[in-house]
Amino acid sequence: MIRNALAEAALTAVVVLAVVALVLVPLAMTQADPAGVVSTFLFGPFSNLRYVGNIIELATPSMFCGLAVALILRAGMFNLGVEGAFFLGGLGTVAAALLLPLPPPLLAPASLLVGAVAGSSVCVVPGVLRARYGASELVSSLMLNFAALFIGLYVLNVLLRDPAAGAMVSFKIPAEARLVQLVEGTRIHLGTILALLACGLGALYLFRTAGGFESRIVGANPSFAGHLGLDVRGIGLKAQVIGGLIAAFGGGIEMLGLYQRFSWQALPGNGWTGVTVAILARDHPGLVVPAALFLGWLQIGGDLVARNYDIPNEAVGLMQALLLVAVTAAALTRNPRLLRAFGARPAGAAK
């Protein structure tokens, strides 16, 4: 068992490295100093504390979104509202922080709660439509992402906009609502601890509680779960509610941790990164943490390369896309022959 799991992990790691090399090497060859590009990309992010801090800052929202997607996918639901939930969660949190007359110690938690509930609607509505009417949660969540964007921009424009700011941004987030910084010389904030905690709790929920067990059964085989007498629709909906709350909470954390004002004019893309994170982590909440850190590393590497060479950091987007395909490609990562080459034993073979 363990041997086979290790073989699978090793094969996946090799596929991931191959994808990174596949994008990085040809782009590096276009420059006068290809070796410099590669080493900047791979080792630059660890060259000083600030860059390491940047990796962790980037990984924090990816952990929330990756965890949300993982929990939703585990229940067999394909809800892509995480992107909109993250956006609306950020907006809702800022709106609450600006408008709620609360004493300082309560302001941040209350704002995050409001943001989480408001933002989760982008995942919850498709979930309800799926549970009640059988409408595809995939398509409706894709639509609602954009609806959430424009409704959010309306709220920003009408309620939160600072006319003195010159751009379409909110008033300054009150200082007492902002999350404390943890490490001197970086912008790492309390949200990172909360993200790690959330992933830990997510793993406990999924693998150590009855609710998590039920959701895994429903995800693995809905008709079997139905025969067991499980409430398949309700369990699928619950996963989408939880996922939406986590993603929207992540959006709020991002705002209170890193931003002075709400300034998103478009969907920020963290939800899509969350999809890649969840897929890299094989929908395992514990593995979401290293997967998010890994993507953060790639992004900072790409940024450093873009700063020093003529290679735009969109190269990282290309890597992310290829990773998404390659890691889900059964012909690569579930290929019995390749798995055997990495030391797996075929099922039913003699010990």
Place this chain on the structure above:
Amino acid sequence: MIDLIGLVPAILRVSTPLILAGLGVHVSSRAGVLNIGVEGMMLAGALAGVVVSALTQDAWLGLVAALLCGAALAALLSGAIHLLRADLILSGIALNMAALAGTTLVLFAITGDKGISGSLASLTLPGIHIPFIDAIPVLGTLLSGHHVLTYAALIAVPLVALLVTRTPLGLAMRAVGENPEAAAATGIPVLRVQVTALLISGLFAGAAGAFLSMGYVSWFSQNMTAGRGFIALAADVMGFGYAWGTLAAALLLGATEAVTLSVQGFGVPSELLQAIPYLVPVLAMVIHAQRRKRHEDD
């Protein structure tokens, strides 16, 4: 008062990419391979059209390049799901990500600018003025003077409807889309049918992209599709599986967008109007699903 007759060309203009891309999604979804990557295919087609028309100084070659680019990405998507056996939806999402990143990289490599292709002398495809009808007051505005791809999109609707409902390929597509195992058991080459459907879908997406960058403007800008591929997905969903339905939905969604554009100066909150094309399809889906459910309950 808004000039209603004058609004028709505007609606057609906004609807054209939605009709084209919507038909592409329609063909793919009938064959059971819902093309989520249509947004990315449009974006890549838009860039291909600009680059090739600038290099060759021939707008039609640009259009051909856009079509081929869409089809090439569709072939990649098909390779991902059929050869590598990756997930259809995730591969579509990946294709959108890759197209957004890839078009920026290519644009930067060619022009040195990540945002817009302004330095490329690319061309536009022409509009068509129908002789005689052009001169008739109201009819002329309604029927003549539209973009060549607008006419192409409108002609494509009956052709796609015929393809899907009246040809052996269309029958095979619908059978595969309904139940691939059963279709395979009756001897339908499932793989070939799905690949064909995806390639057709890619051609349509490429055409939609060409309209964006070579229709009324002659430039490509980063992420210029801005979610139109997803509205095209919505048009397919609202079309309830018919090409004519997709046309009606695309026109309705296009009309909403055109009205949004024309009332922007009148103090109506444009953000809320912009949300409508994404909310209407969700309502339509609910109504559709409810009807189907009632049908099944009876």
